[in-house]
Amino acid sequence: MAQEKILLIDDEEVNVRVLSMSLRADGYEVVTAYSGEEGLEVFDRESPDIVLTDIKMPGMDGLEVLRRIKQRRPEAEVIIITGHGDIESAIEALQYGASDFINKPIRDEALAISLKRAREKLDIRRQLKAYTEDLENMVRIATEEVHRKSNFQAKLIRSSNDGIVATDDEWKIVIFNPGAEKIFGYKKHEVVRKFDIHDLLPSDVVRIFEDGNGEQKESGWMETTVTAKGGEEIPVRFSGAVLKEKGKMMGSVAFFQDLREIKRLQRELIHSERLAAVGQTVAGMAHCIKNILHGFKGGSYLVDIGLDKNDMDKLKTGWKMVQRNIERTSELVLDLLSYSKEREPEFQICSPNEIAADVCDLLRETATENKVELDTELDPSIGMVSMDGKSVHRALMNLVSNGIDACIMDEDLTKRHRVTVTTAREGDDVVRFQVTDNGCGMTDEVKSKLFTSFFSTKGAKGTGLGLLVTRKLIEEHKGTIEVDSEPGQGTTFTIRLPVGKTEEAQNG
Amino acid sequence: MGKKVLIVDDDPDVRLFNVTVVEENGYTPIEAANGEEGLEKVKKEKPDLVLLDVLMPKQSGIRLYRELKTSKALKDIPVVILSGIAKRTFLRSQKALTEFGGEEVPEPEVYLEKPVEPEELAQTIKGILG
Structure with missing residues (x-):
């Protein structure tokens, strides 16, 4: 414990000597004065923690000393020494803010208790002071931190590439960062504080806000357009x-990303992809045509030999070769035409099941020649729908003949090869078509190249355009095409087409 | 019996054409429809010349050519490439394979681009086999 300093004021020297001796013996540091005036001087000089003053003194009395000390330093502890039975003065002293009073003659126990109380009060006050200082310090640190954070956030908002627009609880705009300036064109x-959210944002966005008013939830990203200044x-x-x-709603915040640049890049990308595709197409076509030309040369060579040597076999073989290559030429030209032409689907009322059955009838002969079974599993509930029957016919022809080829190319001769066309x-x-074969299947590498132009696993036989054309037809019809394949197990192509209802189609 | 010419091509029309040219000039044709079959026949028949296409299902001509030219037993068999692929493209792909960590392989004896005149094909084969 810190050694407390006590100022002892009494006009009776004996009292001062006796008391100060006993207080020093108790471990206090004691300073003394023999009058009220001197007491104040000593108080100012020594700054004691506790003042013990007699009430009755010539000149300035104890009550006056008390008053002045409390003016100088309210937290000083002042104990008043009163004469026996002088209760009124004691009460007055307490009213002036004395900590305690003790009666003369001073008994050691009473003094000890009184000093202890004063010390306790001093301690509490010191602790309180330390605590207050600590608290003030903490408040200062917290304030700095808040300041720093809000500065940081302000900078963050300012330097964000995203446009950030925030409103208060009445939808008045309170934050509008440089990113937002760039997008909206307003400063x-x-x-x-001038614009309402309705003045700036399109109604579909405002609606999202107003709908979201019930719960605090982010809207998730959506694409929209805003109108700039x-x-x-x-x-x-x-x-x-x-x-x-x-x-309670505090406000709202909206983030905007400018898509102009991205859209521009997308357009450029599509353009350059198209150029690359043209280049690929030309190269692929050249290869395809070279092969066909080679076939023609071969055919005419054989015909020449047949004519020269009067060899009818060679003549026939050569002529067949020429015919086959005429066929290949026309196939290539047809594929190219349907691939390069933009066309809208021609909707008509037709039966998906009939189309599937017709495709199978047309290809059954080829299938049977190659020992491939060709089956249909048709969903009778489909009935008539509105769709582009010609496109679907072409697409199914491609897929089914692919399926047959996959069976022919399969090396596993123990399998009973089969191609199945399913409708559902x-x-x-939505109408689903599936073409499933149990032929050679595809590796992932082949699958990844499936829809690229002039890629063919059929060597000279394929133009490499069939699936590309198929996909184009299906996509023009807003449908999807998927492939599932395992090497050695077979392949399934699934087409899903949105179709109009018959009633609507008939009415329209 | 004339010298043996192995014809590797997946297109039956091309094989028929090439077989006829080979026969007409007094050689014995052997056929293979892809690279894999081609390699088997080379080992089995030991042809005097290989007439090789490039783009084929299963093993391509690019791979088969490498296998022939990096095999001690087979590398001396002359190879004539007959393809719809330009010579430049073929050489570029060989170069890429070499850089990828393969052995360097020599250029083919003759590179013919389809379509080819029967006369030119016949002269090429004669030029190599005599």
């Missing part, structure tokens, strides 16, 4: 949230 000062429609990605605290209805407006 911050034109917007902040100059009236330009800007494509953006947008995400927003209504901010809440304890269930999926919900009200």
Whole structure:
């Protein structure tokens, strides 16, 4: 414990001597004065923690000393020494803020208790002071931290590439960062506290906010367009949230990403992909045509020999070769035409099952020649639908003849090779076609090249355009085509086509 | 019996054409429809010349050519490439395979691009086999 300093004031020297001796013996540091005036001087000089003053003194009395000390330092502990039975003065002293009073003659125990109390009060006050200082310090640190964080956030918002727009709880715009300036074309000062969210954002975005008012949830990213200051429609990605605290709306925030650059790059990419595709197409076509020409040369060579030597066999073989290559030429030209032409599907009322059956009838002969069974599993509930029958016919022809080829190319001769065409209805407006074979199947490498032009595993036989054409037909019909294949097990192609309902189609 | 010429091509029309040219010039044709079959026949028949296509299902001509030219027993058999692929493309793919960690292989004796005149094909074969 720190050694407390006590100022002892009494006009009776004996009292001062006796008391100070006993206080020093108790471990206090004692300073003394023999009058009120001197007491104040000593108080100012020595800054004691506790003052023990007699109440009745010539000149300045104890009550006055008390008053002045409390003026100088309210936290000083002052104990008043009163004469026996002088209760009124004692009460007055307490009213002036004395810590305690003790009666004369001073008994050691009473003094000890009184000093102990004063010390305890001093201790508490010191602790309180330390605690307060600590608290103040903490508040200061916290304030700095908050300041730093809000600075950081302000910088973050300012330097974000995204446009950030935030509103208060009445949808008035309060934050509008440089990213937002770039997108919307307005300056911050034109917007902040002047614009409502409705003035800036399209109605579909505002609706998301207002709908989201019930719960604090991010809207997720969506693409939309906003109208900039100059009236330009800007494509953006947008995400927003209504901010809440304890269930009450605090405001809202919206993030915008400018998609102009991305859209431009996308357009360029599509353009360059198209150029690359043209280059590939020309190279692939050249190879295909070279092979066909070689076939023609071979054919005419054989015909020549047949004519020269009067060899009818050679003549016939040569002529067949020429015919085959005429056929290949026309196939290539047809494929190229349907691949290169943009066309809209021609919707008509037709029966998917009939188309599937017709395709199988047309290819059955080829299948049987090659010992491949060709089956159909047709869903009778499909009935008549509105779709582009010609496209579907062409696509199925391609897939089924692919299936037969996959069986022919399969090395496993123990298998009973089979191609199955399945139709099924999926919900009200989708028809599914599946062509399944148990032929040679495809490796992942082949699968990855499946829909690229002029890629063919059939060597000279394929133009490498069949699946490309198939996919194009299906996509023009807003349908999807998927492939599932295992090497050695077989392949399934699945086409899903959206079809109009018959009633609608008939009415329309 | 004339010298043996192995014809490797997946297109039956091309094989028929080449077989006829080979026969007409007094050699004995052997046929293979892809690279894999080609390698088998080379080992079995020990032909005097290989007439090789490049783009074929199963093993391509690019691979078969490498296997022939890196095999001690087979590398002296002359190879004539007859393909719809340009010579430049073929050489580039060989170069890529060499850089990929393969042995360096010599250029083929003769490289013919389809379509080829029967006369030119016949002269080429005669030029090598005599």
